[in-house]
Amino acid sequence: MAPRQPIRFGLTPVFLTNDLLLLEQLQAYLEKATGHPVQLVTRRSYQEITSLLLAGQIDLAWICGFPYAVHRDALDLVAVPVWKGQPLYRSYLICGAEREVTGFEQLAGDTHAYSDPDSNSGYLVTRALITESGHRPDSFFAHSFFTYGHRNVVRAVSTGLAQSGSVDGYVWDVLSETEPALTRGTRIVRQSELLGFPPVAALKEKADSPELIAARRALLDMAQDEDGRAVLAMLRLDGFQAAEPALFDRIAAKVALVGRLG
Structure with missing residues (x-):
């Protein structure tokens, strides 16, 4: 055979x-x-x-x-x-835990961490949100970069390398259970609809x-x-x-x- x-x-x-x-x-x-x-x-x-x-x-x-x-x-x-x-899951916009941010438009001008240019939750959802709100995605943030991993987005925001980030909500929620010290330095600014x-x-x-x-x-x-x-x-x-x-x-x-x- x-x-x-x-x-x-x-x-x-x-x-x-x-x-x-x-x-x-x-x-x-x-x-x-x-x-x-x-x-x-x-x-x-x-x-x-x-x-x-x-x-x-x-x-x-x-x-x-x-x-x-x-x-x-x-x-x-x-x-x-x-x-x-x-x-189903959601995309989260996160920022540093100490920031007093009540809406995503307050993230304008940030250094922002995306996960991957082909990620829905780590890129596309945020770009669509900015567009829907009448802003230009390429100029909303002062600077943005890709971390190539959702855990890396959380780490970048938690350590201050980025002021805000776009991350998979499933990943953030699981990390909050498995690595709470990592997510403790961040907080959720906005959750997307279910996708x-x-x-x-x-x-x-x-x-x-x-x-x-x-x-x-x-x-x-x-x-x-x-x-x-x-x-x-x-x-x-x-x-x-x-x-x-x-x-x-x-x-x-x-x-x-x-x-x-x-």
């Missing part, structure tokens, strides 16, 4: 991907659940992982709603994480391949497996579920807004 094809699973640089124990347990669970060898592929930026996915050099990837919305004609939703009972949680996606042309069918089932069944539940506990997730592209319509509208006016 020919050996089974490996499943190449791309991971964007979210804060938990630098946890080696988590990566080992995720790989072990996926190999057990799929019966395939699994290669976890990590890169520094969202763009690198998305490019590998679109080029067919990886089979599926845990990406962000922003690149999914941009490329959803080419991408199939494999599964979407469920957090606090919903496949589609960063999904696992694959090329539509590969959606019916044995590797993708096995990977989809492994993710959807994760909460029913003891080893899967251990991985989910580390991620602070309830599980994964199937979803329709419409879950990301609000993000797609922000993409269109910023592209048109931003």
Whole structure:
């Protein structure tokens, strides 16, 4: 019998991907659940992982709603994480804990930390908010930079390297449990509306391949497996579920807004 094809699973640089124990347990669970060898592929930026996915050099990837919305004609939703009972999360605007800020417009002129230029919560949501409020995204902040990681945004604001930042609300909430000393130096200025949680996606042309069918089932069944539940506990997730592209319509509208006016 020919050996089974490996499943190449791309991971964007979210804060938990630098946890080696988590990566080992995720790989072990996926190999057990799929019966395939699994290669976890990590890169520094969202763009690198998305490019590998679109080029067919990886089979599926845990990406962000922003690149999914941009490329959803080419991408199939494999599964979407469920957090606090919903496949949804928010973007947070944060500032230093000691600042007396009551609204996001008071952040004008800040040095601002973004997560990644292809991040919904760590970039797009803030750009859309500024645009909707009649300001120019490129001039609202005096200076901005990318940290390439949501944990790094929190660290930048907490240490004063940035005065404010755009961060994934799921990440900030989990960090407040796991690394409270880090989030203690920040506070939330504004929470966005609920948006589609960063999904696992694959090329539509590969959606019916044995590797993708096995990977989809492994993710959807994760909460029913003891080893899967251990991985989910580390991620602070309830599980994964199937979803329709419409879950990301609000993000797609922000993409269109910023592209048109931003």
